[in-house]
Amino acid sequence: MRATGGRTVRDLRRENRTAVLQRLYFDGPLSRFSLGPATGLSSGSVSNVVADLVAEGLVEEAGSVDSAGGRPRTLLRIRQDSACMIGVDVGETRVRVELFDLDLTELARVEKPLAVDGPRRVDRYDVAVVVGHVRDGIEEVIREAGVDPGRLLGVGVGVPGIVARPPEGGAVVHGQTIGWDAVPLEELLRASVPLPPSVPYFIDNGAKTLGQAEMWFGAGRGASSAVVVLFGSGVGACVVSDDLRSGRAVEWGHLTVRVRGRRCRCGSQGCLEAYAGAEALLERWREAGGSPAAGADEETALTSMLAAAYPAGPGAEADATALAVLEETAEYLGAGFADLINLFQPERILVGGWAGLQLGNRFLDSVRTYATSYALSYPASHVRIGLGTLGPDAVTVGAAILPLADFFAHGGHREPAGAGEAAAPAWKASLRERTAQ
CATH class of the missing domain: 1.10.10.10 (Winged helix-like DNA-binding domain superfamily/Winged helix DNA-binding domain)
Incomplete structure (x- = not known):
């Protein structure tokens, strides 16, 4: 009917x-x-x-x-125990897998480190290694929690890069910065992970899953529009126009902020990420004469840089080099924020990701100042810039929300959206007849 x-x-x-x-x-x-x-x-x-x-x-x-x-x-x-879902974050130093009930109570968690000592950054993202980590992680959390896999609403996966969905089906990941060229990730996971065929996969950009989490449960809740920025080794963003609808990931980190500028890890020059990502920030500090701890990972190195720039002790002198690099980075980020303000005129801009949260409000104050000076005055006066509130693991939470959002969209049914639907609307048949003449 x-x-x-x-x-x-x-x-x-x-x-x-x-x-x-x-x-x-x-x-x-x-x-x-x-x-x-x-x-x-x-x-x-x-x-x-x-x-x-x-x-x-x-x-x-x-x-x-x-x-x-x-x-x-x-x-x-x-009923919180009526179903559960898995969230996966293919992150910069590890693959994190978490199992949640409907209330997003964590039932089990597993982290699998990605090698960071290879000759090239992309070595840590070997496709077979990542798929193996996801497979093992899913098996482990299900076993640890003693959950029947048939209760799963789905598996959500946050990844770096652009996610395409070709007509033949199955999410394909184009991750230029990690050396992934049209990786059929969904197909590989289905072939590798021992889950019932009925369990769906929801694979999307990590910035988008972060945005989903912050809009549903974090600092974006109640906003009519927002841009959620993921600031880690690199930078990305998710544009959201409704707090209950899925946002859209944008490759904000690869906007050109300086013609013929620094080489970005995507291969281009002058990208925002070549100046404002944590990896580039630390590299610029090193080039300017800074001294991150030898062999330290990015999180530890950034901590030492912040300690040098903003010493805690009374009368302690700030490291002028670290402070200058951070201030320059704040200006680049402010200019990038101004682009987001002018393009999307959001109600809020929220900064998440391990590096963004580690840099914190002191750094964000400078970013706000630059963003306001570079953006058009009217949209700049109506935007609120702040930190996300869900912590550095929010990508995993957002990934788990993807199957939950789909479950809600289907009215609490687990069947595909198109199952049992009626024939196409009459206007489609009319247009087909018209164009066939």
Whole structure:
């Protein structure tokens, strides 16, 4: 049966279920009475949806509250043990795999280090090694938590680079900075990881998964639009126009900020990442005469640079070289932020990633000043720039949210979105006939 606007009755039921599940998830526990105005649904629709969700084991009662002059109202909430999901972060020094329940309580975690002492940075991202780490990590967290793999809503994976989805299916990763050229990651994982074929994979850019996490549960919550910046060895960004919808990853780190400038690890010259990523920042400090600890990883080296630039002891003298490099980096980042402000006019810009959080508010104050000076005054006056609140592991949380968001979008059903849908709308047939003449 087809409803108004080209939507079927099936579509409307799914949308009603989605509305109830989302409100219970983000604002619950709630009563049936409260769900009406919260979702815009009639009391009859709410009752029908809730009855179905309770029967399916997705929703349960959670006590009651007094009502004004009537019987107590039963509260409802999502059953946190009704399903679970896995989040994977293919990071800069490790592959992190976490298993969560529906409340995003961590059930198990595994970290697999990526080698950092090879002659080239891309050596650590050997495809076979990464796939093996993901496979082993998934097996380990499922075994540790004692979870039935059939309960999985899916596996979300955050990766560096651009993720394409060709018509023949399966996510393909183009990671120029890590030496991945059209890597069929989803196909490789399906062939390697012993999960039921029904368990879906959701592979996306790490900045996008970070953005998803911050918008749902962190500093972006309640914003109508935001740009979430991932600042680690390199830099990336996710543009979000709705707090409950998936954002769009943009290769912000590869905007040209200086013509014929420094060589970027992507192979081009003058990219923002060649000046503002942690890897480039530390390299520039070394070139200027700084002395990061020999053999230290990037996180340790950045810590020592910050300690040199901002000494904690009373009367301690700052390292002028480290301070100058950080200030120059703040200007480059400020100019990059100004581009984001002018292009997208967001309500908020949020900085996450291990390096961004380590640099902290003191560094961000300088970035804000430069961003305001380089951006157009009107959008600059309406943006708030701050740090993310979910910590350095937020990419993994965001990756786990990808299957959860898909589950909500399907109204709490695990079948593919297109399963059992009606024939194509009539306008498609009309246009095909017109163009065939």
